[in-house]
Amino acid sequence: MRSFHATLKVLCCVVVVLGVFTPSLDAQLDPSFYRNTCPRVHSIVREVVREVSKKDPRMLASLIRLHFHDCFVQGCDASVLLNNTDTIVSEQQALPNNNSLRGLNVVNDIKTAVEAACPGVVSCADILTLASEISSVLGGGPDWKVPLGRRDSLTANQTLANENLPSPFSNVSVLKAAFLKQGLTTTDLVALSGAHTFGRAHCNFILNRLYNFSGTGRPDPSLDTTYLQQLRTQCPQGGPNNLVNFDVTTPDKFDKAYYSNLQVKKGLLQSDQVLFSTPGDTNPIVVKFNSDQKAFFDAFEASMIKMGNIDVLTGKKGEIRKHCNFVNKRTAELEIASVASEESSAEVMVSSY
Ligand code: HEM
Ligand SMILES: *[C@@H]1O[C@H](CO)[C@@H](O)[C@H](O)[C@H]1NC(C)=O
Ligand SMILES: *[C@@H]1O[C@H](CO)[C@@H](O)[C@H](O)[C@H]1NC(C)=O
Ligand SMILES: *[C@@H]1O[C@H](CO)[C@@H](O)[C@H](O)[C@H]1NC(C)=O
Ligand SMILES: *[C@@H]1O[C@H](CO)[C@@H](O)[C@H](O)[C@H]1NC(C)=O
Ligand SMILES: *[C@@H]1O[C@H](CO)[C@@H](O)[C@H](O)[C@H]1NC(C)=O
Numbered sequence: 106m107r108s109f110h111a112t113l114k115v116l117c118c119v120v121v122v123l124g125v126f127t128p129s130l131d132a133q134l135d136p137s138f139y140r141n142t143c144p145r146v147h148s149i150v151r152e153v154v155r156e157v158s159k160k161d162p163r164m165l166a167s168l169i170r171l172h173f174h175d176c177f178v179q180g181c182d183a184s185v186l187l188n189n190t191d192t193i194v195s196e197q198q199a200l201p202n203n204n205s206l207r208g209l210n211v212v213n214d215i216k217t218a219v220e221a222a223c224p225g226v227v228s229c230a231d232i233l234t235l236a237s238e239i240s241s242v243l244g245g246g247p248d249w250k251v252p253l254g255r256r257d258s259l260t261a262n263q264t265l266a267n268e269n270l271p272s273p274f275s276n277v278s279v280l281k282a283a284f285l286k287q288g289l290t291t292t293d294l295v296a297l298s299g300a301h302t303f304g305r306a307h308c309n310f311i312l313n314r315l316y317n318f319s320g321t322g323r324p325d326p327s328l329d330t331t332y333l334q335q336l337r338t339q340c341p342q343g344g345p346n347n348l349v350n351f352d353v354t355t356p357d358k359f360d361k362a363y364y365s366n367l368q369v370k371k372g373l374l375q376s377d378q379v380l381f382s383t384p385g386d387t388n389p390i391v392v393k394f395n396s397d398q399k400a401f402f403d404a405f406e407a408s409m410i411k412m413g414n415i416d417v418l419t420g421k422k423g424e425i426r427k428h429c430n431f432v433n434k435r436t437a438e439l440e441i442a443s444v445a446s447e448e449s450s451a452e453v454m455v456s457s458y
Contacts, residue, residue, distance in 0.1 A: 134252030134417060138231075143223035147251075150235045151243075153215045158243055162357040165240035166304025167207035172237040173297070173412065174202060175230065177287055178266045180416025182258035182423060183229035185266070186212060188430040199266035205307065209430070212236070216429050229429035230255035234413045241409075244303055246359030247402035252410060256423035259432050273310045273374040277383045280376055287415050289408070295380055295390040296404040297412060302363035303356065305348040306373055308340035314375055316342050327382040329370035349373065364395035 139146045158164050175185040178196055185202070186209065189195040197206055212232060219227045231253050242248045271283040284294045314325040315337050324333055332353065339349050350356035351373050352363060363377075368391065372378030380387040394401035428436045 134254045134414065134419070136250040136252055138253035139223070139227060142226045143219070145222060146219060146227055146231075146253075147235060147239075149218050149222055150215050150232060151239045153211070153218050154236055154239050155243060157211050157214070158240075163304060164208060164211060165244045165357075165359075166300070166351075168211065168233075168236045168240045169300050170304065171206060171208050171212070172233040173300070174206065174266070174270060175233055176412050176415045177269045177271075177283075179258065179260070179262055180418070181230050181234060181255055181413055182416070182418050183233060183255075183426065183429060184258045184261040186229055186233075186429040187258070187261040187432070190431065190435055192435075193261050193432075194263045196261045196263050196266040199263045199270065201270035201272070202266060208236075212429055220427070225425055225427065228255050228257045228423075228425050230257055230417070232429070237409065237413075241359055241405070244357065244359030246302075247406045249406040249410065252413065254417075254419055256418040256420075257426040257429075257432075258418060258423050271376065273306070273376045274313070275376045275379075277379050277385060277387055280379070287412070289411060291386055292390055292404060293408040293411060295387050295394065296401065296408040298377060298380060299361070299363050299394065299401060299405055300359075301351040301373065301377055302359055302361070304351050306351060308344070308347045308349060310374060311336065311349070312340060312342070315340060325375065325378070327370055327372075327378050332371045351377075361394055361398045361401045364391050364401065367391050368395060 154165070154168065171185065172181070174196075175181055175183060178184055185196045185206070187193045187195055188197070196202060197209070212229065215232050215236060216229060219232065231251075234253070234255065235251055238249060238251045269283065269286065271280055275283070280294055281291055284290070284297075289297070313319075314328055315333065316324065318325040328336075335353075336349065339347055352358075353366060353371050354362045363372075364381075366372055367378060367381035370378065370382070372381065381391045382388075394404065424433055426436070427433055431439070
């Protein structure tokens with residue numbers, strides 16, 4: 106009996122010691138991560154997003170896309186938010202991002218509001234993740250408990266952004282491979298593509314489908330003819346690079362209309378339409394999500410949580426950025442520079458007396 110207890114004690118010790126010295130093993134994200142350090146973070150983020158979206162409903166879509174473009178490039182670590190400096194080659198100028206990323210200033214406004222309430226605590230990567238869930242809800246989509254505790258990267262990788270972010274001209278096998286590389290399944294691909302139920306795309310990404318598909322001199326045959334005429338009016342050949350709604354039926358609403366559009370050949374991008382029109386395992390998932398909004402919403406929620414878990418930095422990795430566009434070392438340098446310039450302007454004032 107005595108030795109049994111002794112063994113138990115030893116076992117307990119081993120468990121405690123392991124628990125203390127191997128934080129990386131259980132460095133899991135947790136929806137209540139900020140319970141003690143920033144309990145109001147969700148409502149603070151929500152308030153900023155809600156205000157902005159009253160004037161600019163499209164911003165909900167733009168914020169979700171920002172999170173996606175963060176997670177697919179070295180994980181959900183806010184690398185996409187880092188601006189060019191002498192040590193950072195920003196992902197913002199990678200081909201899939203250049204002139205199409207939106208919401209960077211909104212993220213900065215959210216960060217300012219969060220810092221005012223809980224300075225130095227909430228990562229920019231978590232802000233992007235929270236803003237995505239909130240954007241889904243404000244758009245009419247599902248809500249979920251957002252796992253939190255991500256930290257921000259010290260690096261960005263423009264090359265990797267060009268490599269990992271899927272192209273709108275892709276076929277199903279290329280799309281599947283891009284998602285598989287992130288640990289995401291075919292169901293994740295179809296569910297997450299459902300985010301194209303709102304937001305806009307530039308004409309450049311569909312001109313080939315409208316005028317000369319795969320060098321045939323003809324439009325994409327998987328495009329509805331009425332929809333084709335409508336898109337040609339919005340995107341004239343040789344015209345300006347206009348914006349087009351992703352969803353012809355409910356452009357700013359997060360609903361399952363994306364999937365019904367695909368079934369009537371009204372998917373906007375080639376990478377959208379192929380999910381229905383290419384024979385294979387994506388087609389029945391499109392049919393399922395169109396027949397059952399709850400099935401889509403449940404899958405979207407699960408896939409968003411999966412995407413939000415990609416290669417996250419936790420524990421002592423990375424940092425909590427003070428300013429989302431710069432690593433802290435750089436922010437500190439900028440602060441010193443601005444104090445120095447204030448001092449020198451003070452000197453000028455003094456010397457002008
Ligand atoms: C499956 C592969 C995907 C491809 C090829 C793709 C491609 C694109 C392209 C080309 C645009 C238009 C950008 C522009 O013209 O400015 C766009 C916009 C958008 N994408 Fe995707 N995307 C994909 C997956 C996703 C995923 C997984 C999400 C989020 C979960 C997402 C969310 C969005 C949203 C919401 C917009 C509209 C943004 C706005 O209006 O500012 N996309 N996407
Ligand atoms: C970061 O770069 C973006 C353009 O990519 C620009 O709009 C923004 O003002 C920059 N942020 C800062 C703080 O300089
Ligand atoms: C990004 O867009 C700007 C402005 O349109 C352009 O001058 C620049 O060459 C583009 N950068 C890349 C890397 O494509
Ligand atoms: C960026 O990603 C590429 C892979 O595409 C890799 O070869 C390179 O080492 C990465 N650069 C940095 C600075 O991590
Ligand atoms: C998909 O596109 C890739 C790259 O363009 C190509 O190599 C591949 O053959 C295509 N697959 C199918 C099934 O069309
Ligand atoms: C369509 O594209 C192909 C290949 O790029 C080109 O050879 C052909 O001239 C184009 N056709 C038309 C009608 O523009």
